[in-house]
Amino acid sequence: MIIRIAKNLRYVLFTLVITFSLPTPAFSQNDIGIEFKDHGRTVKTLPLGDFSAIVAAASLKVFEAHERKERTYKAYPVRPLLDYIFGKGWEQAEEIVFTSMDGYQPSIPVAKFLTHDAYLAFASTDDAPFTLTNVLQNNELVQLGPLYLVWDNLQSKTLLTDGASGMPYQVIGVELTAFATRFPNLSLPAQASAPAQRGFLHFRKHCMACHTINGEGGGKAPELNYPASVVEYLKPEYLTRWIMSPVSVRYNTVMPPLAKEIPNRAQVAEEIIAYLKAMSVAKRKPVL
Numbered sequence: 001m002i003i004r005i006a007k008n009l010r011y012v013l014f015t016l017v018i019t020f021s022l023p024t025p026a027f028s029q030n031d032i033g034i035e036f037k038d039h040g041r042t043v044k045t046l047p048l049g050d051f052s053a054i055v056a057a058a059s060l061k062v063f064e065a066h067e068r069k070e071r072t073y074k075a076y077p078v079r080p081l082l083d084y085i086f087g088k089g090w091e092q093a094e095e096i097v098f099t100s101m102d103g104y105q106p107s108i109p110v111a112k113f114l115t116h117d118a119y120l121a122f123a124s125t126d127d128a129p130f131t132l133t134n135v136l137q138n139n140e141l142v143q144l145g146p147l148y149l150v151w152d153n154l155q156s157k158t159l160l161t162d163g164a165s166g167m168p169y170q171v172i173g174v175e176l177t178a179f180a181t182r183f184p185n186l187s188l189p190a191q192a193s194a195p196a197q198r199g200f201l202h203f204r205k206h207c208m209a210c211h212t213i214n215g216e217g218g219g220k221a222p223e224l225n226y227p228a229s230v231v232e233y234l235k236p237e238y239l240t241r242w243i244m245s246p247v248s249v250r251y252n253t254v255m256p257p258l259a260k261e262i263p264n265r266a267q268v269a270e271e272i273i274a275y276l277k278a279m280s281v282a283k284r285k286p287v288l
Ligand code: HEC
Pocket: 203, 206, 207, 208, 209, 210, 211, 220, 221, 222, 224, 230, 239, 242, 243, 250, 252, 253, 254, 255, 256, 258, 272
């Protein structure tokens, strides 16, 4: 509930800032500034309307994991854009954190951008609305703009098994970062078990864009560790069900199930729980 209010408030504030900082006549999507940061420091805030002068837009057909069908978007290729903003040095960074208007905040390894072709979509082709019906989130109708990160995934089995992870929409921020310094309180204590360590990697990919641990991660869903961990107050069977099939616990929930495309799903869920257990004895009060 609080999350919902915070989410709406953020949207209202965002709209107000835009409305009042604009000259008349009307505000256009092109005025939205996308903030690019390098390890905490703002390098550039680029209005959406300026992107086309930097990189040529392409038309890209993708498997749309949120709708489970193919769709075509107008999009800017990510690598030349990052070259322009940061210089080639971005390739030496470890991860890229994307910030979305709704609080979603995935951290994606730079390696993925070097081995696969990512694009920032800004419109649907054929002037269809830039929205989608998110079948993973109780068929919620979502706005995709200002930017939506998509991948040239039709020919890539690896990308298809990622499901919707690594596909943030409503993107307004892009930050080069090192995971352990950006998210110290979400990281495992030393000497964690091998399953917990594998679970940590799964958690980073499939959970932390929405949830926080010790206050770190995405602001779209509840904290899972502090002050009480989900491993303490949920029966083990129900924790597994939250991960595998959230609707089997709460009617109409917007939490998506762990992606069906993931190989060894049950084991992945078990390892995520091993990570959550290890974190339950490493609580830190979130820093506001
Ligand atoms: C797209 C966003 C999103 C992703 C990704 C996501 N969740 Fe959730 N999760 C939610 C939301 C929203 C809720 C609150 C649901 C509700 O109240 O109906 C929730 C609820 C939960 C709860 C119940 C918490 C409680 O106290 O009732 C658990 C446990 C949980 N998520 C674990 C996970 C784990 C583990 C993952 C990764 C496998 C994950 N979630 C991925 C959005 C997400």
